[in-house]
Amino acid sequence: MPRRATPIQADPQTRYAGFAGIDVYHPPASSALGAVVIAASARGIARIDFMESATAATITPRATPLTEVCREQLTEFFAGQRQQFDLPLDPQGTEFQRQVWQALAAIPFGETRSYGQLAEGLGRKGAQRAVGAANGRNPISIVIPCHRVIGSDGSLTGYAGGMGRKQWLLAFEAQEVPLTLC
Numbered sequence: 462m463p464r465r466a467t468p469i470q471a472d473p474q475t476r477y478a479g480f481a482g483i484d485v486y487h488p489p490a491s492s493a494l495g496a497v498v499i500a501a502s503a504r505g506i507a508r509i510d511f512m513e514s515a516t517a518a519t520i521t522p523r524a525t526p527l528t529e530v531c532r533e534q535l536t537e538f539f540a541g542q543r544q545q546f547d548l549p550l551d552p553q554g555t556e557f558q559r560q561v562w563q564a565l566a567a568i569p570f571g572e573t574r575s576y577g578q579l580a581e582g583l584g585r586k587g588a589q590r591a592v593g594a595a596n597g598r599n600p601i602s603i604v605i606p607c608h609r610v611i612g613s614d615g616s617l618t619g620y621a622g623g624m625g626r627k628q629w630l631l632a633f634e635a636q637e638v639p640l641t642l643c
Contacts, residue, residue: 499535506548506550509603553600558598561579566605570634574610576589
């Protein structure tokens with residue numbers, strides 16, 4: 462089991478030191494999204510994080526066959542050729558967080574759900590705040606599509622990768638990609 466990642470403020474080399482492999486992916490729309498850092502344990506993809514390109518440039522990649530497959534699938538996703546990912550995942554979290562992340566993974570491409578809908582789907586009506594907290598701790602962005610969760614009134618709500626990235630990802634999936642982040 463890899464060491465838990467250190468807080469996001471830690472330098473990237475330290476943050477990803479405990480993983481079997483790391484790689485940096487630059488989406489075709491890298492000016493809008495920045496870089497995507499992929500970290501894998503021996504069991505699966507453990508983290509996918511957004512990062513500013515300049516910060517990601519300080520990471521020394523240690524690609525593995527699994528991080529390479531993840532890069533390929535991300536390339537297909539951003540080319541509009543993939544809507545679901547087929548990767549072994551190894552997210553580290555509590556049992557409840559993993560349940561929420563499984564529910565997130567079931568949200569179809571191009572669709573959204575509210576925190577309340579996710580809570581009800583988990584049999585925990587009224588637990589939308591707990592679902593929101595688990596959603597915010599999702600360690601595998603894009604593949605576990607936490608960007609597809611919105612407020613009950615349809616408004617965009619928080620996103621660990623930044624609201625501009627969330628807006629871009631939702632617009633991309635709706636085939637209405639903006640040219641720049643808000």
